[in-house]
Amino acid sequence: xxxxxxxxxxRKELSTKYKKLLENEYSTVIISxxxxxxxxxxxxxxxxxxxxxxxxxxxxxxxxxxxxxLTYNMRPIIIAISKSAELEDKLKVLESGADDFISEPVNSxxxxxxxxxxxxxxxxxxxxxxxxLPNKNYSMRALKRILSxxxxxxxxxxxxxxxxxxxxxxxxxxxxxxxxxxxxxxxxALSETDYLGSLTENEFLVITEEIxxxxxxxxxxxxxxxxxxxxxxxxxxxxxFMIMQGDNEVGRRSDFAQTTIGVITSRTxxxxxxxxxxxxxxxxxxxxxxxGKSNYLxxxxxxxxxxxxxxxxYNNKVLILEPDESMTLLLSTILKIQGYxxxxxxxxxxxxxxxxxxxxxxTRTGLEKCKQIKNDEKYKNTKxxxxxxxxxxETILSAGADLYLPKPYEMVNLIKWVDIFMKETNxx
Numbered sequence: 001x002x003x004x005x006x007x008x009x010x011r012k013e014l015s016t017k018y019k020k021l022l023e024n025e026y027s028t029v030i031i032s033x034x035x036x037x038x039x040x041x042x043x044x045x046x047x048x049x050x051x052x053x054x055x056x057x058x059x060x061x062x063x064x065x066x067x068x069x070l071t072y073n074m075r076p077i078i079i080a081i082s083k084s085a086e087l088e089d090k091l092k093v094l095e096s097g098a099d100d101f102i103s104e105p106v107n108s109x110x111x112x113x114x115x116x117x118x119x120x121x122x123x124x125x126x127x128x129x130x131x132x133l134p135n136k137n138y139s140m141r142a143l144k145r146i147l148s149x150x151x152x153x154x155x156x157x158x159x160x161x162x163x164x165x166x167x168x169x170x171x172x173x174x175x176x177x178x179x180x181x182x183x184x185x186x187x188x189a190l191s192e193t194d195y196l197g198s199l200t201e202n203e204f205l206v207i208t209e210e211i212x213x214x215x216x217x218x219x220x221x222x223x224x225x226x227x228x229x230x231x232x233x234x235x236x237x238x239x240x241f242m243i244m245q246g247d248n249e250v251g252r253r254s255d256f257a258q259t260t261i262g263v264i265t266s267r268t269x270x271x272x273x274x275x276x277x278x279x280x281x282x283x284x285x286x287x288x289x290x291x292g293k294s295n296y297l298x299x300x301x302x303x304x305x306x307x308x309x310x311x312x313x314y315n316n317k318v319l320i321l322e323p324d325e326s327m328t329l330l331l332s333t334i335l336k337i338q339g340y341x342x343x344x345x346x347x348x349x350x351x352x353x354x355x356x357x358x359x360x361x362x363t364r365t366g367l368e369k370c371k372q373i374k375n376d377e378k379y380k381n382t383k384x385x386x387x388x389x390x391x392x393x394e395t396i397l398s399a400g401a402d403l404y405l406p407k408p409y410e411m412v413n414l415i416k417w418v419d420i421f422m423k424e425t426n427x428x
Contacts, residue, residue, distance in 0.1 A: 004045055004145065005029045005121055008038045008063075014104075016083075018051060019114055026192075037061060037072060043146055046074045046117060046141045052098075054082040060089075061096040068097030074141065077118045087131050128198040130176055131183045138200075139197035139205045139424040143274035145265075146207055154213035154265040156206040157281040158186065158220065161289065163202040165254040169242050170231070178257065179229050188217050210265045217261045217296035220240045223292050224259040232256060243397055250413065251393040251404040261288045261296035262404065268299050291380065318418060319343040319351035321369065322387075323359075331355065334411060335418065339359050351382055352425040353418050358388035358396060374400030383421035385414070 007029060008013035015031045021028040030047075032038040035056060041052070050067060054060040059339045071352055077100075080093045085103040093101050099118060102111065126138045135141075146153045160182060167175035179202060186204060190196055195207035208337060217321035229237050236242050236256075244252035262285025264277065270276055271277045280299065318340045332342045343351060352371065359367035370386060374381050386401035387409065396404045403417055 003027045004047040005033045005049040005051065005115075005380065006038060006041055007046040007051045007053075008035065008044075008056055008305060009033075010049070010057075011053065014055075015053070018106075018111070022115060023110055035066075039067075042070060042076075045145055046071075047076055048122060049077045049115065051079045051080065051081060054080070054084070057322065061092045064093055064098045065096040074137075077121075077122055079118070079131070079335060080113070086111055088376075091240075096418065102331065109316070114139045120181055127240070130201070131179060131198050131204075132193075133183060133204070134197040136197075136199050139195075139199055140274055140278070141275055142195050142197060142205070142207055147271055147274060147277065152210040152266050154208055154210045154263055155277065155281055156204075156208070156213060156217060157199070157262040157264075157285040158204040158206060159260050160202040160224075160257050161260055161286065162255055162257045166231070166257045169244060169254075173335075174231065181227065181231075182259070183222060186220060189219050189223075195315065202221040210267070212300060213263050214296075217263055217298070220261060221294040221296055228257055230302075241395070243300070250406070250409075250417075251397055253400075253402050253404075255292045258290075258292065258294040259287060260294065262286070262288050263296060264299040265298070315352040317341045317343060317349060317351040317353075317398060319346065319354045320424075321346075321354065321356045321366070331414070334415065338415060338419075340418070340422070350378055352422045353383045353385065354379075355385045355387065355414070355418070356401075358386050358390065361390040367396065370396075370399045370401050381425055383425055386412075386415055 005027060007015050007018055009018070009031065011032050019029045019031055022358065030041065030045075032041060041047070052063055052067070056063065060080055060082060064080060067078060078098045079100045079102060081102050082089060082093070083104050090101045100114060102114065123134070126135050128135045129131070143155065146155075147362060160178065163175065163178075166178065171267040183204070186196055186206065189300065190206065190208065195205070197205045201204050206216065232242070242254040242256065244254050262281055262283075264281050264284060268280070271280075279397070284299040286295055288295050316339065318335050319332050320328055320335075320342060322331065328344055334345060335342050343349065356366050356369060358364060366386060366388070370384060373382070373384060383402045384400065385403045385405055386396050386399075387405045387407055389395055389407045391406050393404045402421065405414060405417070
């Protein structure tokens, strides 16, 4: 991301000189002649650096204090430039919120080095330590700046899905390595003028040219799927999924990590602020999610429309398929008390969660039922808990169950997993 510098100076020659010293392909410099227009620019662009001269009518220290009060949430660098070399003036300005005080005449080399030092420190203080990328505050600032840009742009919201499950199974050290590797892959797909920053631990923001967005998204989904298996054991790779370990020998099936990318371009609509843009990015990103497969989706103008909002209904249905009638009654009663809508036989209604008994060791009817359900498209978002008197965790999970719960189990354990899966189903 280009740094943005605002120079507040009424003098034409000196302000132009400072601009020429600082402006390059990585830095944009704007000159303002008065405080009023400067304050609006600060709110709109959130500059990284503000240079204010005492040529502006009024008290320099007072202006520094006013700017600092306006920018408390973004904390730009403020450098005061003054014809005065008096210690009292310097202390007053620095106490009012300025980060530096430079007396004129200014040595050009020293001026450039001072500015670079301040920008370097400010950038490093906003760096995500793990990914070595700008943090969320910086990324939100980058989003705000593009909204007023005359150039076409595209934003990519990139995530690593199933990341928590991977970290739980393979340790934090391995998950950090996965994050860093993907960060390097994304960086390799971008040019120097593109922006790459962090949103959360496993989510990235890319800002690039509209024409490049789809090529980048296509490359990243391909590249991620090519390398991700190297982060798993050969046993997991051969099996095709991870087995998450839990309490009381509970086993949960988890898909491998995948990447999902949502893309919005400047042609989509006019945004009021960066928060509205981020919300739309998250929405298109969530629409792009596919189970067990990396994917990307681009929001195009033809997909948008006024009042075209889809509200997802919360699904709290639980289907119990248990041959023991007394156990069915017990489960049904307890889950109803928890506020769930309980079904005890298959209907046209699609449950969010199914609890199925695997059957006895000879017939194993539940395993066959599980395979049928997993192959039925209408149940693609339904989570399946399989209870079993025969303790073959891998066999049961390989049949398609999302969770293996050995009998006898504690009721509180089942309720916990129903609650977890209910939330996951309604978020996806």
